[in-house]
Amino acid sequence: MSSNPTARQKQILDYIRRHRTRHGLPPTVREIQNHFGFASPNAAASHLRALEKKKLLQREPGSARALRVMGDDRKEVTAIPIYGDIPAGFPDTREQRPDGCVYADLDSLDIRRTARTFAVRVRGDSMTGAHIVDGDLVVLELREPNHGNIVAALIDGETTLKRYLVRNRRPFLRAENPKYPDLIPAHELVIQGVMIALFRKPKDAGRPIEP
Amino acid sequence: MSSNPTARQKQILDYIRRHRTRHGLPPTVREIQNHFGFASPNAAASHLRALEKKKLLQREPGSARALRVMGDDRKEVTAIPIYGDIPAGFPDTREQRPDGCVYADLDSLDIRRTARTFAVRVRGDSMTGAHIVDGDLVVLELREPNHGNIVAALIDGETTLKRYLVRNRRPFLRAENPKYPDLIPAHELVIQGVMIALFRKPKDAGRPIEP
DNA sequence: GAGAATACTGGACATATGTCCAGCAATCCT
DNA sequence: AGGATTGCTGGACATATGTCCAGTATTCTC
Incomplete structure (x- = not known):
């Protein structure tokens, strides 16, 4: 049931990956917001929600930076x-x-x-x-x-x-x-x-x- | 000036490493606190302070989970x-x-x-x-x-x-x-x-x- | 043409989280 | 003996951060 990401969602995923390799940890919601120039953190948050729904991302509710791009472990x-x-x-x-x-x-x-x-x-x-x-x-x-x-x-x-x-x-x-x-x-x-x-x-x- | 960690500080570093490989991101101060059973987050925080002073750890002030174990740049x-x-x-x-x-x-x-x-x-x-x-x-x-x-x-x-x-x-x-x-x-x-x-x-x- | 999904703005709230201050006991150094 | 370092307790504060609600516009889908 894991569907494909939209172009925008792909960008989000890539940014998370890049941030993780560059800084050693995933970005916060607001770091995503700033990177894409969103006016509200909700813009980033809803993308994360959509990605989680598509099972392309795992989150830990209430936990800072707890983002895990799925299939990244599989990215052998x-x-x-x-x-x-x-x-x-x-x-x-x-x-x-x-x-x-x-x-x-x-x-x-x-x-x-x-x-x-x-x-x-x-x-x-x-x-x-x-x-x-x-x-x-x-x-x-x-x-x-x-x-x-x-x-x-x-x-x-x-x-x-x-x-x-x-x-x-x-x-x-x-x-x-x-x-x-x-x-x-x-x-x-x-x-x-x-x-x-x-x-x-x-x-x-x-x-x-x-x- | 980068001296060696004490036994306790080594445990802290190991825990950070382990948490990172297991969860994909470094732990928070309070996660360290709980893992070692400290009564105060300051116990963990002061360890981090000491490790940073010894240049065994890099931190980003005010940023959640922004811990980076030095010399730990693995094959990533x-x-x-x-x-x-x-x-x-x-x-x-x-x-x-x-x-x-x-x-x-x-x-x-x-x-x-x-x-x-x-x-x-x-x-x-x-x-x-x-x-x-x-x-x-x-x-x-x-x-x-x-x-x-x-x-x-x-x-x-x-x-x-x-x-x-x-x-x-x-x-x-x-x-x-x-x-x-x-x-x-x-x-x-x-x-x-x-x-x-x-x-x-x-x-x-x-x-x-x-x- | 209605409904869902996408892609946001704007504001607000609860809490997760880093940080600081004061203090205590043990150990190490000189 | 005295100072520095380590290793903590306990409480408190500011803010970094995740989350929610309401609303708009566009595109895709059936």
């Missing part, structure tokens, strides 16, 4: 392991040691829980034509690729990112960089994953000294 | 609001309506909790030279840009992504695409944010039909 943060170097035989062996993890929610990445997802740090310039550059973190899903997908493939014991193409029913790999030739697999094509997301943190994001 | 997922369209005057006006949120952990993005962070959906091809393409989600931080940073700037009432450069002490903007000329600001340069991360979910990440 997936830990995606980062493999700097993928050895042969992946993903059957379990000896890989992730160089860390990146955390993101399922909705943002459109990740299916059942899927095996991992990330690779991109090295080289073989995919600059697809605007994937050295240092990027590419999130991959373990599945069969479709024509045109960008995939991580195992070639000569090394993992590289290439575009997966099919011509005359024969799959081959193409680097998105004229410097590199197409790769026609001699025997078998080992696809380790299909790109579903990209994550970049510029190195030059220099920050001023903290005050 | 930040909700970053996505602004599809940023109106003039941002960020002073409060009329912005996020089109949603993207969630990521603080470590991945190197986000400071105090910083104001938001995201913009990239439109156009003005930054393809920097490998930022249409549809990308750019995470920005509200701060002064440095030479070479990629920034969101307000030009003619529209927000566009450009590289921020300084020559002869004069700042100007450069699109990373030869199609577009440099932008020398006539009067004032309105910088809305500095890029700290990029997030891409390929549209062509075609998936096979779910079983």
